Amino acid sequence: MYHLLFETVLRRLDPERAHRLAFALIRLVSRLPVLRRLVAARLAPRRDELRVEALGRSMPGPFGLAAGFDKNAEGIDGLAMLGFDHVEVGTVTGRPQPGNPRRRLFRLTPDRALINRMGFNNEGSAAVAARLAARAEGRARGAAGGRAAGAAPVVGVNIGKTKAVPEEEAVEDYVTSTERLAAHADYLVVNVSSPNTPGLRAFQATEALRPLLSAVREAADRAVTRRRVPLLVKIAPDLADEDVDAVADLAVELGLDGIIATNTTVARDGLGLTAPPSLTAETGGLSGAPLRDRSLQVLRRLYVRVGGRVTLVGVGGVTSAEDAWERILAGATLVQGYSAFVYEGPGWARSLHQGLAARLAASPYATLADAVGAEHRKAEAA
Ligand SMILES: Cc1cc2nc3c(=O)[nH]c(=O)nc-3n(C[C@H](O)[C@H](O)[C@H](O)COP(=O)(O)O)c2cc1C
Numbered sequence: 001m002y003h004l005l006f007e008t009v010l011r012r013l014d015p016e017r018a019h020r021l022a023f024a025l026i027r028l029v030s031r032l033p034v035l036r037r038l039v040a041a042r043l044a045p046r047r048d049e050l051r052v053e054a055l056g057r058s059m060p061g062p063f064g065l066a067a068g069f070d071k072n073a074e075g076i077d078g079l080a081m082l083g084f085d086h087v088e089v090g091t092v093t094g095r096p097q098p099g100n101p102r103r104r105l106f107r108l109t110p111d112r113a114l115i116n117r118m119g120f121n122n123e124g125s126a127a128v129a130a131r132l133a134a135r136a137e138g139r140a141r142g143a144a145g146g147r148a149a150g151a152a153p154v155v156g157v158n159i160g161k162t163k164a165v166p167e168e169e170a171v172e173d174y175v176t177s178t179e180r181l182a183a184h185a186d187y188l189v190v191n192v193s194s195p196n197t198p199g200l201r202a203f204q205a206t207e208a209l210r211p212l213l214s215a216v217r218e219a220a221d222r223a224v225t226r227r228r229v230p231l232l233v234k235i236a237p238d239l240a241d242e243d244v245d246a247v248a249d250l251a252v253e254l255g256l257d258g259i260i261a262t263n264t265t266v267a268r269d270g271l272g273l274t275a276p277p278s279l280t281a282e283t284g285g286l287s288g289a290p291l292r293d294r295s296l297q298v299l300r301r302l303y304v305r306v307g308g309r310v311t312l313v314g315v316g317g318v319t320s321a322e323d324a325w326e327r328i329l330a331g332a333t334l335v336q337g338y339s340a341f342v343y344e345g346p347g348w349a350r351s352l353h354q355g356l357a358a359r360l361a362a363s364p365y366a367t368l369a370d371a372v373g374a375e376h377r378k379a380e381a382a
C-alpha cells in the first residue's frame with residue numbers, strides 16, 4: 001500500500017515537501033485519540049521479548065528514529081504511535097536558524113539513499129525546550145485526569161552548533177542548549193558529525209572533543225540534579241579508524257554513556273551505476289543503504305574497543321530486521337534509522353520488530369541483551 005503511494009505520489013513531490021506533508025499527517029492522526037489507539041495497536045504492539053534496558057531506561061524495544069526527522073520535537077507521540085521505541089529529536093542549536101537554502105534534500109530512489117544538506121534548520125533550544133515542557137505538562141495533566149496518553153516513548157535530544165557562532169564560542173553554544181534542554185531529555189547527544197555545518201566535524205578530534213563533552217556534562221549536571229542525564233556523542237562514518245579508536249578511548253575516559261555510530265557520509269561509495277551524476281554531485285551527507293557497510297564497520301570497531309563499558313547505538317543504512325539484528329550482534333544495544341522510513345513507510349518499525357522477534361526466537365540467546373556483541377564472543381571462542 002505505502003509502496004504504491006510512494007511510487008505514484010510521494011516520489012513525484014519535492015522530498016522536503018513530502019516530508020512535511022507526511023509528518024503533518026502523522027501528527028494529525030496522533031491527535032485523534034481513537035485513531036491513534038487503532039494505529040498504535042496495529043503498528044506498535046508491545047512485544048515483551050524485545051524490551052531493553054539502556055541508558056538508565058526500560059525501553060519497549062531497541063529501535064528508534066534517528067535525529068533529523070523531528071528537528072523541533074513536534075511529533076514525538078505520533079512517531080511513537082508508529083512503533084519507534086525511542087525518538088531522537090534535533091539537531092537543536094543554541095539559536096534558531098533557517099538552515100541552508102532549498103533545495104537541500106535529494107532522493108536517490110534506486111539506491112534507497114538520500115543526500116541532505118539541511119544545515120540544522122531548527123527553531124533553537126529555547127523554543128524546543130518550551131515545546132518539550134508543554135508536552136510533559138500535557139501528559140501529566142492527562143494522566144491526572146485518567147486519560148492515558150499512550151506509553152511514554154524515550155526521548156533523546158540531539159544538540160549541535162549554531163552556524164553563526166564562531167568556533168571559539170561553540171562550547172558556550174552547546175552549554176546554552178544543554179542548560180535549556182537537559183531537563184527534558186531522557187538522553188542527550190552531542191552532535192559533532194554533521195557535514196553541513198562548516199567546521200563542526202573538527203570537534204571530533206579529541207583535543208576539541210574532550211573540553212566540549214566535559215563542559216556539556218557539567219552543564220547537564222548543574223541543570224538537572226535529581227537524576228544523571230545520560231550523555232552520548234554522535235560520530236561520522238568518515239573518521240579514520242585511529243580516530244574512531246580515539247573517540248572510543250575518550251568516551252571511556254570521560255565516563256560517557258554512549259556513542260552513536262554513525263551520521264551521514266561525505267563519501268559517495270556504494271551507489272549504483274544508475275545514480276545520476278547531477279544528484280550524486282550534490283553536496284551534503286549521504287544516508288541510507290549505501291552507508292550500511294561503513295556504519296557497521298565503525299560500530300564493530302567501537303565494540304572491540306569499549307566492549308560493554310559504553311552503550312553503542314548503531315545507525316546508518318539500517319533497512320531490514322536483518323540489518324538491525326546484525327547491528328545488535330556487532331555490539332549495538334540500540335539501533336536507529338531514518339532514510340529507510342522514507343522508502344518503507346509507516347509500517348517500517350512494525351516489520352522490523354516482527355523480524356527481530358523472529359530472529360531472537362531462532363537464536364541461542366534468551367534476550368536481546370544477551371545478543372549484544374555476540375559475534376565478537378563467537379570469534380573469540382573459535
Ligand atoms: C534529511 C536528514 C536530516 C538529518 N538531520 C540530522 C540532524 O539534524 N542531526 C543528526 O545528528 N543527524 C541527522 N541526520 C542523520 C541521521 O540521523 C542518521 O544518522 C543518518 O541518516 C544515517 O541513518 P540512515 O541511513 O538510516 O538514514 C539526518 C539525516 C537525514 C536523511
